[in-house]
Amino acid sequence: MTKIGIRYTKPRKLIFKALNHFSKPVSAAEINFYLKNKIDLTSIYRTLELMKKINIIEETEFGDGKKRYELMKNNKHHHHLVCENCGDVENIEMKEDNLLDKVKNKSSFLIKEHKLEFFGLCPNCQ
Amino acid sequence: MTKIGIRYTKPRKLIFKALNHFSKPVSAAEINFYLKNKIDLTSIYRTLELMKKINIIEETEFGDGKKRYELMKNNKHHHHLVCENCGDVENIEMKEDNLLDKVKNKSSFLIKEHKLEFFGLCPNCQ
DNA sequence: TATATTATTGCAAATGATTTGCAATATGTC
């Protein structure tokens, strides 16, 4: 009875490195491109799925039908500003206790998480 | 030189009626099902695209890879609570001036819109 | 009302992102 856990393989290392390289949410295709096709898209998807499950990345959607993933560096929850013109993304952190309390008061849902994204124009594109 | 504008056709009336029937964001497929396949999915997509363009519906994503649309009844901006278990959706309205001001202060983006969705468990599923 | 003009529809086929099946390969254990 040999039991082995999750393996930290070469593909996974590369994908982790890729995610770490970006400071914003990136799609599977972008990771693939960054890694110059070294790792199959399928494996990228599977690895992302895994990383999501073990909670080291976060999934976001900006509305263009592609899921994006971002490393939860230092575990700091944050949101994004997305430029509708050039696609540039800025991270944004803020205190949101007020907001959350407000919602918890208004509803009887048990809230586990939330996503908040802003869309507009970056300084360059204004 | 005859020029004609946007037509309020039978399919469009039906799709509008369907959207009006739901009080939450629904997918093209859900509309199609509600209308018992009377209207082709393609036309539903095209109509939704149009309605989005003329600003009478709003597009949302709950993270399952399907876009959802909701009539902007009384034009009131709001957000959602989504049950991760049964998929139930609750609308939520709140004052968010503070939040928005905070973001505007922190960033030099010109913000046009934002999306905020909460995920958790509805009363029934807790 | 009939006719002309243009917008819209449905259907089939294309696309694009993500998933699945499976045999070949890489990893960690003993």
Add this chain to the structure above:
DNA sequence: GACATATTGCAAATCATTTGCAATAATATA
């Protein structure tokens, strides 16, 4: 190093959404 099992790559499948196009419906105006 040999074994047991987890992971990979590749091909094919799926699912949501889009596109091309000829047939049909809606409106203007004669």
